[in-house]
Amino acid sequence: MDDQKLCISCSQFLNWVPAGVSKKTGKPYNGFWACPEKHPQKKPAYQNPNPPSAKAFTQSLEADFDRQRNIIRQHSQDMAIKALELMHKVDPEGLMQELEQAALTAQTNILNAVILQVKKLSDHFDKDVSGK
Numbered sequence: 001m002d003d004q005k006l007c008i009s010c011s012q013f014l015n016w017v018p019a020g021v022s023k024k025t026g027k028p029y030n031g032f033w034a035c036p037e038k039h040p041q042k043k044p045a046y047q048n049p050n051p052p053s054a055k056a057f058t059q060s061l062e063a064d065f066d067r068q069r070n071i072i073r074q075h076s077q078d079m080a081i082k083a084l085e086l087m088h089k090v091d092p093e094g095l096m097q098e099l100e101q102a103a104l105t106a107q108t109n110i111l112n113a114v115i116l117q118v119k120k121l122s123d124h125f126d127k128d129v130s131g132k
């Protein structure tokens with residue numbers, strides 16, 4: 001009985017009371033877990049220090065994190081596209097040259113170069129947003 005249990009009412013660690021004989025009734029009893037506050041414990045519904053719900057909780061946190069992550073990513077992509085639009089407005093030839101250079105470097109066509117550029121800018125804004 002070296003594992004630890006928590007009270008189902010107050011979540012304090014339970015004390016293991018070894019088997020003995022009741023002073024009141026004179027009857028033998030099995031060992032049991034007892035709350036320091038004397039909350040009745042339902043066998044076998046003791047809280048475990050690592051209840052299965054902890055996993056569900058972690059998963060819900062991870063799902064939340066993923067949702068936030070996707071929102072940030074989406075936001076970064078919007079910013080990247082806006083930045084490209086702005087570059088195109090300010091210096092269309094410069095942007096074109098940059099994209100052609102990027103296409104050459106990555107050995108791909110202009111459209112893929114645009115996508116790569118959006119990805120690169122997204123990463124850039126992503127880092128800004130997430131502070132990495």
Ligand SMILES: [Zn+2]
Nearest residue numbers: 007010035039
């Ligand atoms: Zn208790």
